[in-house]
Amino acid sequence: MGKVIYIFEKDISTDHIYPGRYMATVLPTETPQFCFADMTELNKNLNDNKYPAGSVLIAGENFGCGSSREQAASTIKGHGLEVIAKNFARIFLQNSINLGLNLITCPDIEANLDDEIEIFEDKVINKTTGNEFKVVPLPPARKAIVEAGGLIPYTRKKLLEEKSK
Numbered sequence: 001m002g003k004v005i006y007i008f009e010k011d012i013s014t015d016h017i018y019p020g021r022y023m024a025t026v027l028p029t030e031t032p033q034f035c036f037a038d039m040t041e042l043n044k045n046l047n048d049n050k051y052p053a054g055s056v057l058i059a060g061e062n063f064g065c066g067s068s069r070e071q072a073a074s075t076i077k078g079h080g081l082e083v084i085a086k087n088f089a090r091i092f093l094q095n096s097i098n099l100g101l102n103l104i105t106c107p108d109i110e111a112n113l114d115d116e117i118e119i120f121e122d123k124v125i126n127k128t129t130g131n132e133f134k135v136v137p138l139p140p141a142r143k144a145i146v147e148a149g150g151l152i153p154y155t156r157k158k159l160l161e162e163k164s165k
Contacts, residue, residue: 022037
C-alpha cells in the first residue's frame with residue numbers, strides 16, 4: 001500500500017519526467033536525481049528520501065508522451081515509485097516494461113494527495129475513500145518481462161532455461 005504523493009494532469013511528457021538537458025546522464029544509478037527536476041519541490045522531496053518506495057503518482061491520459069528517452073522510466077524506477085495513470089504513451093510504456101518498471105493503467109482512477117492506495121493485479125483500491133477501480137492488465141508476455149525485472153533479465157532467464165534443457 002502506498003500514499004499518493006503527487007497528482008499530474010494529462011499529457012505529462014518525458015521532458016517533465018526527465019528534462020532533456022540531463023540526457024548525458026544515462027546510468028540508472030544516476031538518473032533518479034533528475035526525476036521531475038523542473039518540479040523543484042517534488043524533486044527535492046524525492047532526493048531527500050521523503051517518500052518511501054511504493055509511493056504513488058497519479059496521472060491523467062498520455063503520461064510519458066514526447067521523446068522516447070528511456071531515462072524517463074529509469075528515473076521513476078530508481079525511486080521505487082508506483083505510477084497509476086488513465087493511460088500511458090506507447091513508447092514510454094514499452095520503455096518502462098523493458099526496464100522492469102510496472103505501470104498501472106486505470107482509466108477511472110480518482111484520488112487525492114495523501115490517499116492510501118492498494119494495488120492489485122485487477123484493481124486499485126483507494127483505501128481512503130473506499131472506491132475500487134478496474135485495472136487494464138498487461139498482456140502476459142509484457143507482464144512476464146516486468147516481473148523478471150526488465151527485458152535483459154527476462155532474456156537472460158529464458159536463455160538459461162533453454163541451456164538447462
